[in-house]
Amino acid sequence: MKASVVVLNHNAGPLLLDCLRSVAGGAAEIVLVDNASTDGSTEAAAAAVAAMRVINNERNLGFAAAANQGVRAATIDPVVLLNPDAVASPGAIEALAQAIADHPRAGVVGGLVRNPDGTVQPTKRAFPKLRHAALHGLVGIVWPNNPGTRAYTLADASFEEPRQVDWVAMTAVAIRREAFEAIGGFDEDFFFFVEDVDLCRRLADAGWEVWFDPRAEFMHVWGGSWTQRPLKFLALHQRNLLRYFRKHKRGAWVLATPFVVAGLGLRFMLLALRWLITGRSVPKHRSGAGAGMKGAS
Numbered sequence: 001m002k003a004s005v006v007v008l009n010h011n012a013g014p015l016l017l018d019c020l021r022s023v024a025g026g027a028a029e030i031v032l033v034d035n036a037s038t039d040g041s042t043e044a045a046a047a048a049v050a051a052m053r054v055i056n057n058e059r060n061l062g063f064a065a066a067a068n069q070g071v072r073a074a075t076i077d078p079v080v081l082l083n084p085d086a087v088a089s090p091g092a093i094e095a096l097a098q099a100i101a102d103h104p105r106a107g108v109v110g111g112l113v114r115n116p117d118g119t120v121q122p123t124k125r126a127f128p129k130l131r132h133a134a135l136h137g138l139v140g141i142v143w144p145n146n147p148g149t150r151a152y153t154l155a156d157a158s159f160e161e162p163r164q165v166d167w168v169a170m171t172a173v174a175i176r177r178e179a180f181e182a183i184g185g186f187d188e189d190f191f192f193f194v195e196d197v198d199l200c201r202r203l204a205d206a207g208w209e210v211w212f213d214p215r216a217e218f219m220h221v222w223g224g225s226w227t228q229r230p231l232k233f234l235a236l237h238q239r240n241l242l243r244y245f246r247k248h249k250r251g252a253w254v255l256a257t258p259f260v261v262a263g264l265g266l267r268f269m270l271l272a273l274r275w276l277i278t279g280r281s282v283p284k285h286r287s288g289a290g291a292g293m294k295g296a297s
Helices: 014-023 041-048 063-073 092-102 130-137 147-152 177-182 195-205 224-228 230-248 257-278
Strands: 003-009 027-035 052-057 079-082 086-088 106-114 163-165 172-175 209-220
Touching: 003 014, 003 041, 003 063, 003 092, 014 027, 014 041, 014 079, 014 086, 027 041, 027 063, 041 052, 052 063, 063 079, 063 195, 079 092, 092 106, 092 172, 092 209, 106 177, 106 195, 130 147, 130 257, 172 177, 172 209, 195 209, 195 230, 230 257
Parallel strands: 003 027, 003 079, 027 052, 106 209
Antiparallel strands: 079 172, 086 209, 106 172, 163 209
């Protein structure tokens, strides 16, 4: 099956052209949404990739708004949304399109995403329970393999077969237009970070499913341009986690509100301290249990 492919760009450099060339054979159409890039990457891509539509934004609208633009501009269903620093393996776009067709209630299907060294990025996840969130958010900074992080990232679940999950990172996903439009697309209040969790939460609340399918495989250089301004984006990440919490809190989460707010503030300080000491804005990924751990959302 063919699909539309939507790629969002903001100063992705040469990685963008690698991304677009990797999908050119499997895409029925390609839509590139440029968020006010200044590095010439969109111009270079437009000159090199034939029959590609480009939407140029005069300012950086953020991931959620640009993704909404791209999905709604695409004319073929399903729509594969792809990061500009991701490269599709042969047949990956068709595999994602087939996977979403195989599951009529699937609103989103995510593929298997690998680091450049071949280890797996844990892009399939669970909606966190309170104790898992505490362990992942705070303890995970110094102990990435703690039980809370493993439960949240489904580290012990198989990466070798399709399965229904709570949410998937939007690195490389197929989107069913009917489901996307039914919930109003991405919430544009999430400029960058956490918009993927929010989308999948709203899909689940509306009765749609989210799937992971490893038959569609991608390579992703995780982090991208945001790691050049780590403190700004670390703060944005924590702010969007708080926005998500306030929007979706239920059950025990309501009573935990003061602790969640304090915990996110502490988490930002610990992440900033790690950056000041190590120069790393994300933890090193590792091999093990089928997954290379990355900086988890």
